[in-house]
Amino acid sequence: xxxxxxxxxxxxxxxxxxxxxxxxxxxxxxxLTDSLDPGEVTAFVFDLSKAAFIDSQGLEALTFAAAAIxxxxxxxxxxxADNNCRKILEMTxxxxxxxxxxxxxxxxxxxxxxxxx
Numbered sequence: 001x002x003x004x005x006x007x008x009x010x011x012x013x014x015x016x017x018x019x020x021x022x023x024x025x026x027x028x029x030x031x032l033t034d035s036l037d038p039g040e041v042t043a044f045v046f047d048l049s050k051a052a053f054i055d056s057q058g059l060e061a062l063t064f065a066a067a068a069i070x071x072x073x074x075x076x077x078x079x080x081a082d083n084n085c086r087k088i089l090e091m092t093x094x095x096x097x098x099x100x101x102x103x104x105x106x107x108x109x110x111x112x113x114x115x116x117x
Contacts, residue, residue, distance in 0.1 A: 005031040010042040011111050013104065014065075016051045020058035029061050032068065042074040043111050047104045049080025054088050062089075066097040075099060079107040 003024050004015040012035040014028050035041050044065050048054075054062070066076040078098045081089065089095040101107040 003027040003031060005035060007035070007041075008108055008111075010040055011045055011108065012041045012043070013045045013047060013108075015047045015104075018050060019053040019055075020048065020051045020061075021053065021055040022057065025055075025057040025061045028058075029064060032061070032065050036068055036072075041069070042072070043077060044069045044074070045077045045079055045104065045107045045111070046098075047079045047107075048082070048085050049104065052082060052084055054085055059088070059092055059094060062094055063097070066094075070097075075111065077101060077107045077110070079104040 002017045004017065006013045006015065012032070014031060016024065016028070018024065032044065046062065046065070069076050076098045079101045080103055081100065086095070099110065101110060
């Protein structure tokens with residue numbers, strides 16, 4: 001399990017390797033905050049393709065990320081969420097705060113092409 005931050009131009013990609021819970025959430029928040037400091041990031045993408053569950057701390061981190069990037073006029077995207085994660089996001093209505101994509105590649109293409117806002 002773990003968190004990895006990759007940058008693709010002005011997009012910060014948080015790759016969640018396993019369930020988005022506990023210590024991984026703290027690592028994700030630190031990575032998000034660090035990537036926001038320079039002010040060059042205009043989009044956050046959470047790659048959830050390896051996550052089967054998101055706990056309340058994970059949901060809070062997603063809320064934080066969406067608010068932080070939206071306040072700068074940027075985009076918040078989720079990629080690869082499975083049915084379980086989608087249900088959690090729908091029940092908490094967080095699916096409305098993010099653009100949803102079936103894969104990381106689709107999310108990065110949307111950023112590059114400026115589509116699906």
